Amino acid sequence: MGKFDGLHLGHRQLISTAVRHARSLGFLSAVLTWEPHPNLILRPGTPPQLLSNLEEKIELIGSFDPDLLIIAPFTEATKTTSADAYLAQICAALPLRELWVGAGFAMGRDREGDVPNLMSIGQERGFAVGTASKVEIDGEVVSASRVRELLATGHVERAAMLLGRPFGLRGTVVPGDQRGRVIGFPTANLEISPNHVMPADGVYACRVLLDGMSLPAVTNVGLRPTFGMIQRTVEAHLLDWSGDIYGRTLQITFLHRLRSEQKFAGIEALIAQIRQDAEQARRLLIG
Template sequence: MRLLRSAESFPPALRGAVAAIGNFDGVHLGHRALVATVCTEAAKRNRPRLVMTFEPHPRRFFVPSSPPFRLDALSTRARILEQLGIDALLAMPFDARLAGQSPEEFVDHVLAEALGLGHVVVGYDFTFGKARAGDTAMLRELCARHDIGVTVVAAQQDGEVYSSSRVRALLEKGELAEANRILGRPWEIAGTVEHGDKRGRELGYPTANVALTDFQIPKFGIYAVRCEIDGSLHDGVASLGIRPTFANQTGVKLEVYLFDFSGDLYGREMRVAFHAFLRPELKYEGPEALKTQIAADVRDAKKVLQGG
């Protein structure tokens, strides 16, 4: 799959594509309905299948002080969309120029002129243009001027509409199983392994400290995880929180103990997929009590990951 970072010099082979437009944060079941529609419409027309999203997320642009909220990295989105059959992902730079475009300018200059789209797929609540002035009815009207077809996909729900905000709320409450169901996969964090204070090694459980960037922070606690490093998978248990047992701790940490790995991970990229929430973060009387609990957490994580 091709990952494009700008509408400039858009590949001629992709012109006429059927494109879904949206933020696609998490690529949850609602987003997957849009992707399925793109694939269906593209097959009818023998056209490329495209997803158009925005980087940074518009919320980060308009409210830069927002706490971390992203459900996935762009690389994660690209991998999942490729698995779903998408040919190319266009990550449009969301800047003052794009934010200031009127709905007419967005359709005329971006969708029609720069991209030459043949058909557009959006969700029922899609808005676009400066001050979110455009809706799906306006999109149909403006696209018709350029012979661009439009399909609006109805809300996907199970009593409650699937949404990225719903997934975020579930993660904050520690309801990982339900969040993963709506995502259609285990939620994951991707980051670089950094140097830590080596406390895990002192306890007999050396951990990889994964850098947290703009990701949504789930409920503090212990998780059963499956990690990917350079294409290989490793089961483990992760602690996410502020480590209240130890004094003078600052900031939220993600520490991962891998069951079957030994070696230097510093500076390497790791994908941490969260499979189960085991327990909340707790404060212990000292290192020995914590060490005993870690041993129990390892047993519980192995049981979950092995399907026991």
């Protein structure tokens, strides 16, 4: 049970441990998470920036092959439900034998359902509680908040270490202003949910998944100051590929940060820099 935003290494350890333990005992394994993210209800004034949307979360959890995936609604009523009452509902629906949570997990009204209280509830309701210890990488505790901090400063390679995979964005290709095409570098302009985390403004070497193909790309995240834009965009230039992909869904994985976003004196200087970016990305991604 958990929010599992981003499915970082700590989440992965928890889910894999629970699934493996269930199989060793001959039980079914189930992963329960909530939609929407609980903080959207708990802190409506400061909605969270999410590392994964529901579709991405389902795919990532599915990779661990649990027998059941439960997407439970999180509502105003959920916020005021006690931990014991919530678990009573679960026990009424499923024959719960073991509940696995992270070491710092807490649930229920006022976060009363921390691990010691969950163990007490389990003793009364007939289930054991297991915890997965925090995961550390080079002395740094893996957490969703730390991944967000790394992405906010453009450290996509370090974020990938904590996630256990490169950070990605998924979006629909929508029409842009066609400036990339005019200057010889057509781009796919992605429509991204405003609640989804984006890496720091800058230029990145990426891989783009399209129709099962993994294509090298240079991606710009930012305001494009040379053109005086005021709306943040995510634009990917697919290297050595052309075609009409409007309306298609792309998955972009951010592998290397090439540089920060900058304003150029004119179009020629911008074109020269994009050529350098493309060559650097090609060396990093293709060799």
